[in-house]
Amino acid sequence: MHSSFMPPRQVKIGDAAAFVGSTPRAIRHYHEIGLLPEPERGGDGRRRYGYEDMIRLLWIRRMADAGIALDDIRDAFTTDTASTGAGRGGDGEGIAGVLERLEESLAVQEEELRRQRAAVRRMRAEGSRMGLLSDFVTERLKGLPEGSLRQADLDTLLVTERIFGPLGAALQAARFIILATHPALRAESDRIDDAEEALDDSVAVDDPRVARVAAERHAFESALQAVIEESGLDEDDDALCDTWDALHPATADDSGGGEDGAGLGSGRREVGSMSAVDAIGKMPYDFSPARLRCMELAEELSARDALKRSDR
Numbered sequence: 504m505h506s507s508f509m510p511p512r513q514v515k516i517g518d519a520a521a522f523v524g525s526t527p528r529a530i531r532h533y534h535e536i537g538l539l540p541e542p543e544r545g546g547d548g549r550r551r552y553g554y555e556d557m558i559r560l561l562w563i564r565r566m567a568d569a570g571i572a573l574d575d576i577r578d579a580f581t582t583d584t585a586s587t588g589a590g591r592g593g594d595g596e597g598i599a600g601v602l603e604r605l606e607e608s609l610a611v612q613e614e615e616l617r618r619q620r621a622a623v624r625r626m627r628a629e630g631s632r633m634g635l636l637s638d639f640v641t642e643r644l645k646g647l648p649e650g651s652l653r654q655a656d657l658d659t660l661l662v663t664e665r666i667f668g669p670l671g672a673a674l675q676a677a678r679f680i681i682l683a684t685h686p687a688l689r690a691e692s693d694r695i696d697d698a699e700e701a702l703d704d705s706v707a708v709d710d711p712r713v714a715r716v717a718a719e720r721h722a723f724e725s726a727l728q729a730v731i732e733e734s735g736l737d738e739d740d741d742a743l744c745d746t747w748d749a750l751h752p753a754t755a756d757d758s759g760g761g762e763d764g765a766g767l768g769s770g771r772r773e774v775g776s777m778s779a780v781d782a783i784g785k786m787p788y789d790f791s792p793a794r795l796r797c798m799e800l801a802e803e804l805s806a807r808d809a810l811k812r813s814d815r
Contacts, residue, residue, distance in 0.1 A: 512553065513545075513552060513553050514551070515552075516530055516550050519557060522557065522560075523557065523561050523564045525560065525564055530560065533560075533563065533573075536577060537577055538563060538577040539560065540556075566598075569605070570605055570608075570609065571601055571602075575601045575604075575605075576601070579601045622635075625638065633652070633657055636657070636660055636669075636672065637664060637672075639669035639670065639672075639747070640664060640669055640672045640673045640676060643673050643739075644676055644680070647680065647683050648683065648684075651683035651684065652679060652683055656683075659675070659679075660676060663675050665786075666779050666782045673743050673747075674740050674743065674744075677731050677736040677737070677739070677740060678727065681730050681731055681736070682727075688723075688726070688727060688730065691726075692723065695719050695723050698712075698716045699716055699797060702791060702793040702794040703791050703793070704791045704792070704793075706791065708793050708796040713796050713797045713800065714797075717796075717799075717800035717804065718800075720797070720801040721801045721804040721805055721808075724801070724805065
C-alpha cells in the first residue's frame with residue numbers, strides 16, 4: 504500500500520535550514536558570499552530549494568562542522584566544479600588541498616592545547632605563581648620548605664625567564680634556594696634591600712650613603728656566592744648548562760655576544776624575536792639616580808675583586 508504522503512519538490516528556506524541543522528540567516532549568508540547559488544523565487548517572492556540545493560547545504564554543514572572556513576569551502580567547490588565539469592562538489596584537488604591545510608592547522612592547535620594543559624597541571628601542582636615558571640625552573644625549586652619562597656622571589660624569576668629564558672632563571676634560582684634555607688642571609692638581604700630602597704629621589708648621587716650601601720651590597724653578594732659554592736649549587740649550575748645545551752643544540756644564531764650583547768648563546772634566551780637588551784629596555788624599573796649609582800658602584804667593586812683573583 505502506497506503512502507499518501509508525497510515529499511515536496513521544493514522547500515522554503517526555513518524548512519531547508521531545519522533539515523540540514525542550520526538557520527535561515529546562515530543560508531542567506533551562504534548566498535551573499537557565493538557559497539550557495541541563490542535559487543529562483545516562487546510566486547510569493549520567497550526562495551525555493553530543490554534536491555541539489557539540499558545536497559550542497561548538507562556538504563557545507565558537514566565541512567563547516569569539521570572546521571573548514573566558509574571561504575575555503577567556496578574555493579574548494581569552485582575548484583572541484585571546474586575540474587569535474589559538473590555542478591556538484593566532488594573530491595578533487597580543491598577539497599583535498601583544503602583538508603591538508605586544515606589538518607596541519609589542527610595539529611598546531613593540538614600542540615598548543617597540550618602545552619596549555621601542561622601549564623595548568625603545573626600551576627595546580629606547584630601553586631599558581633610557581634607554576635607560571637617553566638619546568639626547567641620549577642624542577643630546581645622543588646624540595647624547598649613550603650612557604651620559604653616569597654612572592655617577590657617568584658616575580659623576579661618570572662621576569663628573568665622572560666628576558667634570559669628558562670636557563671637564566673634556573674641559574675638565578677640558586678640565589679633564592681640559599682635565601683630560603685638560610686634565615687640569617689635572608690635577614691641581611693632584607694636589610695640591604697631596605698637600605699637601597701631608601702636611596703630615593705631625595706638622595707643625591709654623591710651622598711655618602713650611596714657608597715656605603717654599595718659596599719654593603721657587594722659584601723653581601725660575596726657572602727652569598729660563598730655559601731652557594733659551599734653548598735655545591737655552583738656545580739649544579741654547570742650541570743644545568745650542560746643539560747640545556749643538550750636539549751637545545753647551538754645554531755648559527757646562537758653565537759653569543761651578538762648585537763643584543765647578552766652573550767648567552769646555545770639558545771639559552773627565549774624571548775621570541777626580542778633581544779635581551781630590548782626586553783630589559785621595555786621593563787620599567789623605578790630606580791632613582793642614587794640607587795642606580797649604588798648599583799654601579801657595587802658592580803665596580805665586584806669587577807675589582809674579580810680582577811684581583813685573576814692576578815693571583
